[in-house]
Amino acid sequence: xxxxxxxxxxxxxxxxxxxxxxxxxxxxxxxxxxxxxxxxxxxxxxxxxxxxxxxxxxxxxxxxxxxxxxxxxxxxxxxxxxxxxxxxxxxxxxxxxxxxxxxxxxxxxxxxxxxxxxxxxxxxxxxxxxxxxxxxxxxxxxxxxxxxxxxxxxxxxxx
Amino acid sequence: xxxxxxxxxxxxxxxxxxxxxxxxxxxxxxxxxxxxxxxxxxxxxxxxxxxxxxxxxxxxxxxxxxxxxxxxxxxxxxxxxxxxxxxxxxxxxxxxxxxxxxxxxxxxxxxxxxxxxxxxxxxxxxxxxxxxxxxxxxxxxxxxxxxxxxxxxxxxxxxxxxxxxxxxxxxxxxxxxxxxxxxxxxxxxxxxxxxxxxxxxxxxxxxxxxxxxxxxxxxxxxxxxxxxxxxxxxxxxxxxxxxxxxxxxxxxxxxxxxxxxxxxxxxxxxxxxxxxxxxxxxxxxxxxxxxxxxxxxxxxxxxxxxxxxxxxxxxxxxxxxxxxxxxxxxxxxxxxxxxxxxxxxxxxxxxxxxxxxxxxxxxxxxxxxxxxxxxxxxxxxxxxxxxxxxxxxxxxxxxxxxxxxxxxxxxxxxxxxxxxxxxxxxxxxxxxxxxxxxxxxxxxxxxxxxxxxxxxxxxxxxxxxxxxxxxxxxxxxxxxxxxxxxxxxxxxxxxxxxxxxxxxxxxxxxxxxxxxxxxxxxxxxxxxxxxxxxxxxxxxxxxxxxxxxxxxxxxxxxxxxxxxxxxxxxxxxxxxxxxxxxxxxxxxxxxxxxxxxxxxxxxxxxxxxxxxxxxxxxxxxxxxxxxxxxxxxxxxxxxxxxxxxxxxxxxxxxxxxxxxxxxxxxxxxxxxxxxxxxxxxxxxxxxxxxxxxxxxxxxxxxxxxxxxxxxxxxxxxxxxxxxxxxxxxxxxxxxxxxxxxxxxxxxxxxxxxxxxxxxx
Numbered sequence: 019x020x021x022x023x024x025x026x027x028x029x030x031x032x033x034x035x036x037x038x039x040x041x042x043x044x045x046x047x048x049x050x051x052x053x054x055x056x057x058x059x060x061x062x063x064x065x066x067x068x069x070x071x072x073x074x075x076x077x078x079x080x081x082x083x084x085x086x087x088x089x090x091x092x093x094x095x096x097x098x099x100x101x102x103x104x105x106x107x108x109x110x111x112x113x114x115x116x117x118x119x120x121x122x123x124x125x126x127x128x129x130x131x132x133x134x135x136x137x138x139x140x141x142x143x144x145x146x147x148x149x150x151x152x153x154x155x156x157x158x159x160x161x162x163x164x165x166x167x168x169x170x171x172x173x174x175x176x177x
Numbered sequence: 178x179x180x181x182x183x184x185x186x187x188x189x190x191x192x193x194x195x196x197x198x199x200x201x202x203x204x205x206x207x208x209x210x211x212x213x214x215x216x217x218x219x220x221x222x223x224x225x226x227x228x229x230x231x232x233x234x235x236x237x238x239x240x241x242x243x244x245x246x247x248x249x250x251x252x253x254x255x256x257x258x259x260x261x262x263x264x265x266x267x268x269x270x271x272x273x274x275x276x277x278x279x280x281x282x283x284x285x286x287x288x289x290x291x292x293x294x295x296x297x298x299x300x301x302x303x304x305x306x307x308x309x310x311x312x313x314x315x316x317x318x319x320x321x322x323x324x325x326x327x328x329x330x331x332x333x334x335x336x337x338x339x340x341x342x343x344x345x346x347x348x349x350x351x352x353x354x355x356x357x358x359x360x361x362x363x364x365x366x367x368x369x370x371x372x373x374x375x376x377x378x379x380x381x382x383x384x385x386x387x388x389x390x391x392x393x394x395x396x397x398x399x400x401x402x403x404x405x406x407x408x409x410x411x412x413x414x415x416x417x418x419x420x421x422x423x424x425x426x427x428x429x430x431x432x433x434x435x436x437x438x439x440x441x442x443x444x445x446x447x448x449x450x451x452x453x454x455x456x457x458x459x460x461x462x463x464x465x466x467x468x469x470x471x472x473x474x475x476x477x478x479x480x481x482x483x484x485x486x487x488x489x490x491x492x493x494x495x496x497x498x499x500x501x502x503x504x505x506x507x508x509x510x511x512x513x514x515x516x517x518x519x520x521x522x523x524x525x526x527x528x529x530x531x532x533x534x535x536x537x538x539x540x541x542x543x544x545x546x547x548x549x550x551x552x553x554x555x556x557x558x559x560x561x562x563x564x565x566x567x568x569x570x571x572x573x574x575x576x577x578x579x580x581x582x583x584x585x586x587x588x589x590x591x592x593x594x595x596x597x598x599x600x601x602x603x604x605x606x607x608x609x610x611x612x613x614x615x616x617x618x619x620x621x622x623x624x625x626x627x628x629x630x631x632x633x634x635x636x637x638x639x640x641x642x643x644x645x646x647x648x649x650x651x652x653x654x655x656x657x658x659x660x661x662x663x664x665x666x667x668x669x670x671x672x673x674x675x676x677x678x679x680x681x682x683x684x685x686x687x688x689x690x691x692x693x694x695x696x697x698x699x700x701x702x703x704x705x706x707x708x709x710x711x712x713x714x715x716x717x718x719x720x721x722x723x724x725x726x727x728x729x730x731x732x733x734x735x736x737x738x739x740x741x742x743x744x745x746x747x748x749x750x751x752x753x754x755x756x757x758x759x760x761x762x763x764x765x766x767x768x769x770x771x772x773x774x775x776x777x778x779x780x781x782x783x784x785x786x787x788x789x790x791x792x793x794x795x796x797x798x799x800x801x802x803x804x805x806x807x808x809x810x811x812x813x814x815x816x817x818x819x820x821x822x823x824x825x826x827x828x829x830x831x832x833x834x835x836x837x838x839x840x841x842x843x844x845x846x847x848x849x850x851x852x853x854x855x856x857x858x859x860x861x862x863x864x865x866x867x868x869x870x871x872x873x874x875x876x877x878x879x880x881x882x883x884x885x886x887x888x889x890x891x892x893x894x895x896x897x898x899x900x901x902x903x904x905x906x907x908x909x910x911x912x913x914x915x916x917x918x919x920x921x922x923x924x925x926x927x928x929x930x931x932x933x934x935x936x937x
Contacts, residue, residue, distance in 0.1 A: 027842045027854050030812070034840075034856040034885035035912060043880050044915035044923065046441035046530050 053156035054117040061128060061144065062110045065168035068130070074139070075131035076104040078113045078164070080123040080152060086175040088140040091129070104128070124151040125176070128166050145172045209273030212246040213281030215239050215259065221295050223285060224303055225659065226261045238659065240613040241302045244568045249273050259283055263307050263698075263749075298393040298413040300657060300667055301368065301402055301621055302611060310667060310691035310703040312743060312763050312798070314339075316392040318417075323843070323853060323890055325430055325907055325932045327457065327479065329364075329381040329392075333412065335855055336394055337800050337815025337839045342832070343919040346379060348396050349765060350794045350819040351409025351739075353832040354919050355775050356524070359717045359786070361409035363399065367416055367512065369559050369577050372406055374601030374629040377714030379412075383516040383555050385496035387426060387461045387475045390417040397765065398709025398741040401669045401689035404625070404651050408709040408739050408769075416498060416512065419471030420463040425937050426475075431456030432930035434484035435913065437533065445531035446486040455481035455928075469502040484925055485523045486534045487550070492518035506565040514557035519586070521550045524726075525921035528874035532923040538726065538872045549724065550586040555579070569613035577627070579603040599633040601715075622654035631715045645715055649675040655689075663695045675712045675736070683736055685710045699750040709739040713773055717786040726872075727783035734773060735788050741767040752803070760801040767794045774831065777868035784868075791824040794833075809845035814838075821863075829863035832920070834882075836860040851890040858883050869920055876921040885911040905932040 057080055067073070078101040085091050092098060101113035126146035133139030144166030146152070152160050215226045222243025229236035230247070232255050239245045249255070254272040264285040273279055299309040306313060314336045326332045330341045340347040342354045346362040364371050364379045373380065392414055399407035433454040436443065443449040457479030465471035474497040481490040494516035501509045527536035558578040565571040581601045585593040605627030612620045628648040655669030671687045691705035713734040721730045745763030752758050771788040778785045796819040804811030817837040821830040829835075836859070843853040859882040870876040888907040896902050906929070913927040 027844055027852060030840050030842050030854050030856055031885070031887070034854075034883065037856075037858060037883045043883075044529070044532065044878065044917065046439050047875075 053120045055120065055154035055157060056159040057115045057118050057123075057126075057152060057154070057162065058113070058159060059146075059162040059164060060110060060112050061104065061164050061166060063108065063166045063168070065166075065170070067107050067168055068132070070106070072132045073106050073130065074133065076106065076143075077101050077129055078104070078115060079127055079129050080115065080118060081125040081127070082121055082123055084125040084176045088138050091140060092137055100129075118154050120154050120156055122151055122153050126152055126162065126164070127172075128164055142172050142174055143168065207252070207275040209249045209252040209275060210246065210278040211249065211257065211271065211273060211281065212278065213244070213283060215243045215245065215283045215285060217264075217295065218284060218286055222303065223261065223264075223295075223305070225305075225308070226259060226264075226285065227662070229258045229260075230255045231258060232256065236616075238616040240568055241571070241611055241619060242565070242568070246568060252277070259285065261285060261305075263287060263305060296391075296393050297368065297415065298365070298395045298399075298411055300655065300669075301609070302619070307701060307747065307749065308665060308693055308695075310665070310693035311705045311707075312338075312396040312745065312765070314394045314396065316394075318389060318391070321386055321389060321392075322903075322934070323851070323888060323905065324855070324886070325428075325905060325930055326386060327430070327459070327477070329379070329384055329386070329412070329414075332386070332392055333394070334857060335839065335841065338396055338798050338817040338837060339394065340834065340837065340859060341918065343922060344378060344381065345919075346412065347833075348394070348410035349767075349796060349798070349817065350821050350830070350833045351767070353774065353830060355786075358775075359711065359714050359773060360406065361711060363403055363406040363411045365403065365411060365413040366557075366559065367561070368413065369561075369575055369607075370403065370406065370627075371557065371577075371579060372603075373581060373714070374579065374603040375581065375583075375599055375631045375633065375714065376716040377406065377711075380516075380555060382492075382518060383494060383514055383557065384414055385416060385461075385475045385498075385514065386414075387428070387459050387477075388417045388463065388473050388496065388498070389414055391415045397705060397743050398687075398689075398707045398739050398767070400673075400685070400687040400709040401671045401707050402653065402655070404653075404671060404673050404687075405649070405675065405685070405710055405712045405736070408711040408737065417463065417473065419465040419473055419500060421465050423462065423464040426459075426461045426934065428459040428932060428934040429456075430459070430930050430932040432907075432928060433482075434928040435926055437484075437915075437926055438913065441530055442533050445527065446533040448486060449484075449533045453482045453484050455479075455483075470499070472497065472499040474498075483521065483523075484533075484928070485923060487521045488523040490518065490520045492516065492520070492553075494518075508563045510561045510563075512557070512559040512561075514555070516553075516555045518553045519551075520553060523922060524549070525873045525876065526923060529878055536873055536921070550588075552584045552586060552592065554582045556581075570610070572608065572610040575607045575609070577603065577605050577607075596634045599631070601629065601631045601633075603627060603629050617659045619657045620655070621657075622652075624650070624652050626650045629715065633715075645719065647676055647712075647715060649673065649712070664692065665694075666690070666692045673710070683712065685736065685738070699748055701747045701749075702745070703747070704742075704744040706740075706742050709741065710736050711773075712736045713786065717773060720786075727781075729778070729781045729783040729785045731785050731787060734786060735771050737769065737771045737773050737788065739767050739769045741765065751806070755805065757804050757806055758801065759803075760799075762797070762799050764797045765795070768792075769794070775866075777866075777871070789823075790826065792830055793822045793824055794830070795820045810843070812840075812842040814840045831864055831866050832862045833864075834859040834862055849892050851892070853888045853890075855886045855888075856884070865920065873921045878917065879920070880916050882916045882918070882924075883912075883914050884909075884916070885914075887911055899937050901936045903932075903934040903936070905934075906930075907932070 097119050099115050099118050101115050104111050127142040128144040129140050130143045131140050144164045146162050146164050215223045217223050224241045226239040228245045237245050252273045252275045257269050257271045259267040294306045295303050296306050297303050299311050316332050333339050334341050338349045345352050352361045358376045360379050395411040399411040433452050437449045459477045461475030463473035476495040478493045483489045496514045498512045525536050526532045527534045560576045562574040583599040585597050607625035609623030614620050630646045632644045651673040653671040657667045659665045669689045673685045675683045687708045689707035693703045695701045718732050718734045719730045720728050722728050743765045748760045750758050769792040772790050772792050773786050774789045775784050776787050798817045800815035802813040821833040823830050838858040840856040845851045861879040865877045886909045890905045893902045908929045910927045916924050918924045
């Protein structure tokens with residue numbers, strides 16, 4: 019008889035466990051480890067292209083802060099993203115940069131590597147100057163256009 | 178209309194006065210008298226008991242103090258019958274001689290399947306709970322002890338239809354969430370209101386729970402009896418009588434909160450990885466020293482490290498009550514309480530990814546913080562004088578003095594400058610008389626005056642005053658009529674006048690009517706109607722502060738009102754000669770006007786308390802309990818359905834759950850061991866304040882609540898002569914279910930307590 023009196027307690031315990039198990043309750047939001055977006059764009063060129071021996075590499079690079087030196091481009095190398103190499107001696111080109119970390123990119127440049135020093139011999143040749151920059155939010159794709167005038171290069175370091 | 182001549186008037190008046198002064202003048206000299214008192218098995222006086230002598234067709238009913246008096250014109254030997262619904266009838270042969278007065282002390286036993294529990298909150302006088310015509314629940318001292326309840330909010334969480342949102346109590350959806358400001362449930366200690374003079378809120382800590390005989394919860398508007406604040410219901414703490422033999426209690430408790438299981442939350446605050454201890458000591462003594470003098474006192478010292486960053490709580494509190502029977506008909510008692518708490522208050526989190534840390538709001542350039550630290554002092558003095566002029570007429574004078582002081586603490590622990598302190602005082606007096614007008618009718622009525630005085634730099638409002646007072650006065654009258662053994666009706670009215678602003682006074686007229694009808698021994702039907710109101714507190718009208726939220730004053734706030742209707746049935750019956758079943762079904766319908774709710778006002782870029790809406794709350798409540806006849810094993814279930822509507826927006830009211838479920842089971846397994854489980858669930862609110870979510874991340878997140886507590890109690894009687902020891906082990910939130918009770922505040926994770934209690 020006395021053991022049967024445990025039945026209400028046991029039933030309530032089982033029922034409450036089932037209720038609590040079915041609903042997970044509060045938990046931290048599940049986020050992607052590194053939420054990213056995409057930047058695509060088109061580039062138009064004007065002016066006389068530099069000589070071939072000073073055209074080691076040419077890429078689009080989005081940066082979260084304006085670099086004061088070429089080395090600054092690599093200061094946050096873990097989060098540094100850039101396009102595949104761009105074609106030389108063309109009038110226009112396109113690019114895509116995948117997996118751009120979320121954030122506000124204020125300095126978006128077509129950068130030319132003009133020497134063999136991979137960390138030092140870089141200069142901007144064209145800038146995206148619309149909307150004060152690019153905001154990347156998880157999953158978004160942002161499309162931009164940049165004009166490069168080899169006879170009117172942007173100041174570097176920026177003013 | 179009959180007009181009386183002057184001499185006739187004087188003659189009749191003289192005769193009336195003579196009869197009142199000399200009731201024996203009209204009794205026959207050779208008559209006999211039987212008088213006495215009827216009590217229940219707990220020694221409490223039973224009102225409304227029928228005393229009769231069938232052979233003489235003579236009878237009476239016990240008064241509010243359980244007393245009766247029968248005058249027998251023809252002395253002799255008769256059968257005396259004592260009866261009351263729910264109790265075993267008693268008959269006894271009694272012989273009365275001419276001129277003889279026989280005094281009887283009668284104890285009635287409840288029918289094995291019924292309760293002889295008495296309540297006082299429903300009509301300001303002692304009544305059997307089965308005869309009450311409104312919805313009520315009670316919490317016994319055994320329940321408080323077995324769950325190691327150390328504050329009132331913990332006790333109320335187990336009552337069907339009641340939710341506790343942090344420091345707010347919500348009875349059947351009457352309240353949403355407002356950080357405890359402007360409670361719609363009135364807190365009483367022995368019938369005396371004990372609401373914060375400044376914020377009109379409840380103080381959950383400052384109550385003598387170890388010396389509590391019973392907590393009564395009235396779940397419908399109670400303003401016709403108790404005035405403002407009882408819009409959604411009443412919670413009444415009934416303190417214990419003094420113990421005939423010296424009775425000492427010492428209770429030690431300790432335990433703590435488990436670390437949270439998510440690394441993300443632990444990363445936000447290091448304390449989330451630790452076991453967070455809490456504990457305290459509670460002590461008390463009660464003694465009826467002489468026939469005329471008794472006292473009890475109790476105290477608590479506690480420290481709780483808190484499971485959230487900036488949520489430590491520590492302090493002490495002491496309470497004392499003495500009673501002095503000045504004569505057989507006069508009694509004076511005095512209750513005092515003193516409490517100091519040093520509490521850090523966690524107001525809102527930093528988001529769902531960091532629930533253990535307080536957030537911040539940067540709205541006006543002045544960054545508001547989601548936590549504060551303060552020193553809170555409270556002093557309570559409640560003197561009561563009772564005088565029974567004769568067995569049928571008594572009056573009571575109740576005084577109250579309630580002082581509060583809040584002083585914020587700086588980061589270094591020092592008290593902030595005086596200009597940031599809040600000081601409040603509430604004082605008042607109430608006179609009430611109860612008259613047993615006839616065997617069938619009890620009339621009670623009285624008047625009261627109270628005043629709140631607040632000195633604060635926070636409640637300055639638009640008129641920049643730092644000292645405010647809010648006087649209020651009331652007249653009330655109630656009549657209860659017992660038509661026969663089955664039907665009792667109660668009608669009452671209360672008229673309140675409040676000064677709500679320096680030059681304006683608001684008045685409220687609060688009627689009530691209720692009826693209870695015993696269909697048979699097992700089934701009772703009841704119905705009631707009542708109006709309630711609440712005058713906005715000083716905090717709601719005058720607060721002007723940016724420390725925690727951007728808050729703006731609103732001196733044009735008007736009182737909110739409610740009209741409530743309720744009908745229900747109670748069924749009590751034995752099952753299989755082994756169990757007792759109690760089932761209740763209640764439906765209710767409440768209409769609210771000018772409901773005061775905190776609202777974000779775009780033009781002010783701040784929150785403000787405003788009269789927002791007309792609202793309707795309808796619902797039904799079902800509860801049943803089954804227990805063995807010896808009460809050693811029982812199970813209780815309660816379910817409340819709420820349908821709330823903001824009638825202007827045609828949307829559900831903010832922060833109200835649609836479904837509430839409570840369950841508990843308790844079993845005395847052996848002479849020395851008892852086990853119990855409590856379960857409560859609430860569906861997520863149908864609507865939350867999206868404006869609040871603009872400032873506090875994830876404030877709209879409200880999962881379903883499922884909370885399970887278990888407990889084990891071990892009793893070791895007579896360890897030494899006169900010493901009994903109890904030990905309890907309690908686990909709250911057994912399944913470590915994570916939830917919120919109020920927006921943006923993480924509710925306690927799994928925590929446990931070990932309690933050791935010595936009684937000697």
